[in-house]
């Protein structure tokens with residue numbers, strides 16, 4: 001079937017007025033850039049719907065782009081037909097015949113925005129319904145939960161038909177909720193935390209700590225590839241790499257093993273908070289989930305969190321690992337995350353990290369370190385790049401592991 005346009009229904013619009021305008025404006029710009037590869041397609045919007053005029057572009061291809069855009073509740077491919085009752089009947093019969101198998105029920109629902117159309121909604125429903133029954137004598141009409149629902153919209157510009165809804169990504173358009181810094185490791189959790197943050201309309205910048213030569217260039221590439229996976233939902237994402245070798249060595253040399261994890265995380269948090277301030281973001285996001293590992297007891301989180309007053313968002317806090325893995329698979333980050341490139345935390349991981357770090361002890365140990373200078377040197381060494389979906393070097397990773405799979 002050759003569709004003429006796609007009708008998009010907005011997601012959860014709990015807020016009104018100016019926020020609604022912002023929602024629609026941002027969504028429209030995301031839709032426009034996502035479909036910029038289809039030059040003939042054209043976007044228009046009003047306060048309750050958005051439409052993509054396909055002008056010959058392939059619906060299935062455009063659909064693949066739309067399903068990743070937050071702020072879209074659902075969408076439907078729409079067929080335009082001539083503005084007279086005979087043409088409507090013909091088209092509806094064709095559509096229903098295509099979908100009908102023995103035993104299926106149907107219903108016609110009409111919305112008439114153009115009051116000049118000679119028939120009212122009741123008359124249209126009745127006439128078109130009768131035409132369908134005449135064409136398919138076995139079929140039955142059913143008012144509640146029909147198998148085939150045919151919607152007819154009579155507008156000034158023409159008559160439009162649609163039958164099915166495709167579920168959208170829901171959430172809010174990215175950018176309507178401000179910006180946060182995502183602490184992105186090479187693990188399974190933080191990309192998922194990033195995805196859930198983007199879903200709520202919050203733009204993210206990825207901050208990744210790496211420790212060459214202890215961590216390999218591939219570990220850094222992996223973090224960038226994970227960022228590219230998230231870019232699918234955001235258009236593009238700034239990736240900030242922070243050299244962390246000096247800090248990890250200092251901690252290893254000057255403090256006991258059991259506290260190194262806590263101290264390392266406190267440095268990461270401080271540096272991320274500085275970057276947050278410099279880059280005008282409001283919050284920090286992590287992939288922490290209660291109880292998963294030593295750093296993720298409440299005591300430990302409290303000790304790490306103590307270095308900042310900024311909100312620290314933990315979208316995975318109450319999720320089980322299996323739920324997180326399901327989401328990681330859904331956003332296609334899982335296979336990448338489980339590639340065995342060690343990030344800086346694994347390399348320096350202590351044998352027995354303190355699961356209940358004592359804050360007074362933390363303060364005593366930190367007196368041995370020149371915190372300000374260490375933070376400053378790390379910040380002086382950052383690199384920032386903008387990562388887009390196409391930047392993924394994914395294929396290289398899978399090629400390298402092809403013989404292991």
Ligand code: ATP
Nearest residue numbers: 183184185187188189190207208209286287288295
């Ligand atoms: P993940 O799967 O996201 O690596 P994890 O289960 O390994 O998480 P931790 O190692 O305790 O848990 O890390 C907790 C969080 O700290 C991560 O989710 C991430 O937000 C942040 N983090 C850890 N390592 C790094 C890193 N190298 N760069 C940036 N952030 C990091």
Ligand code: MG
Nearest residue numbers: 185186187345
């Ligand atoms: Mg990790």
